Amino acid sequence: MHLAVDWSTIPTQFVTLTAAFVICSLLGVERHFHQKNAGVKTHVLVGMGSCIFTLISAYGFAPVLGADVHLDPSRIAAQIVSGIGFLGAGVIFVNNDTVRGLTTAATVWLSAAIGMACGASMIPLAVYALFLHYVTVFAIGPLSxxxxxxxxxxxxxxxxxxxxxxxxxxxxxxxxxxxxxMVNKSSPIRTESGKGMRVIMQFEGHAPTEELDMALAQVEGVLAVDTVTKDRLD
Structure with a gap:
């Protein structure tokens, strides 16, 4: 079966793919600025791939349509949403009890959504999504x-x-x-009296942690107590 190219749709396809390339590049720049594993190239490829899949859904099967053939444009696009989860999971890792990479994984997911929006000729929505992403990272993030x-x-x-x-x-x-x-991590240490232990613990309760620190420092055999954030332990 010979399938003729519909040249009338080519300009639209090129414009939407270029929009996905530009917008996802700007999305990847933010991740590159924060020195994350998934940078510009990853986000561009995810966005362009999603855009192409969406364009295929919209235009790829038009020549075979007929009385006995019906097209559901959402079928291929719907698979992008589930399939991109595997790529996002690849940038998430756990270090002791600390989970890292969630924001980057979410950004990869957003890159796919932007690519799909461009493929569906919803470029203003894609641009607005990029704007809100920057607001979230550079404004809401520091405020939180x-x-x-x-x-x-x-x-x-x-x-x-x-x-x-x-x-x-x-x-x-x-x-x-x-x-x-709960003890998160423990390791042996040397003390002036001989063998000792260094433990990293997580405490949950309603009283001020300063009160707990003072009480623990008074426990017989305790040499030092210090409260830190998870980031300082990595």
């Missing part, structure tokens, strides 16, 4: 850092003498103050 911490992103680093039942006393003290503790 000003919100007081609830303790979820804080970790308590404790050094203590090993083999003296200190951990049991630490957990008992935390429980008495209304905290629930």
């Amino acid at each position: 850092n000003l919100v007081p911490e609830t303790g979820r992103n804080k970790r308590t680093v404790i050094e203590y003498e090993a083999g003296q039942g200190v951990m049991r006393r630490i957990m008992l003290t935390a429980t008495q103050l209304g905290f629930k503790g």
